[in-house]
Amino acid sequence: MAGEVSEIVLSKEDLREVTAFAAACAEVVLGLFEADRPDDPRPRDAIGAARQFARGGERGKSLRDTAWAALKAAKSTDTAAGCEAARAAMAAAGAAYLHPLAKATQVKHILGAGAHAARAAELVAGDDRSVGAERVAQAVRCASPVVVDVLKRFPAAPGGGGRTGELIRLLDDDLRGR
Incomplete structure (x- = not known):
């Protein structure tokens, strides 16, 4: 059937490993958001929820809610760097929702x-x-073999997305070449 997308096998452990990687990436820049909005815990909460899932927690509504809250926090910050840091936290929590679609x-x-x-x-x-x-x-150095294996199950990163999209493709190329 034209346009049909095949499924990729992903275990819960694969999702936990990818989410742990994403949380580690986001945590490094969390201070950039907190310097701008020290009283706003939403990005930190999203990273914490991602870490909890990675350690064996459930992939439920609270994880999704913290991701959405971090995205709202990104829109509330006064600096572009703080916005990107909050988006990194949102993406960390969202990593748990990687879909098994090719x-x-x-x-x-x-x-x-x-x-x-x-x-x-x-x-x-x-x-x-x-x-x-x-x-x-x-980030390439901290990616586990499981993260690289999961990444290689998917097609290469898509075009577009501005500078962040370029960085996704750079990270994708570097990890696939590892």
Whole structure:
């Protein structure tokens, strides 16, 4: 049937490993959001919920709610770097919802937190792309073999998405080449 998308086998342990990776990526830049909005716990809560799922917690409504709350926090911040840091936290919680569909767009669930974190680091450094590239390299080094294996089950990251999309594709290429 034309347009049919095949399914990819993903275990709950695969999802936990991907979510742990995403949380680690987001946590590195959390301070950029908190410097702007020190009394707003939403991105930290999203990363905490992601970590809880990665350690064996359930993938339920509260995890999804913290992701949405982190996205709202991103829209409330005064700095572009803080916004990207909150989006990294949102993506960390959202990583638990990677769908087993062989679609390139699903790669964002795996790599979105790392790409948003890299973009946040670039922005705080005056839009220095070498800082983003170094943040991507750090994410590559912390990705487990399971994360790389899961990523390779999906098509390559899609085009578009501005600079964050470029960082997703850079991270995708680097991890697939590892």
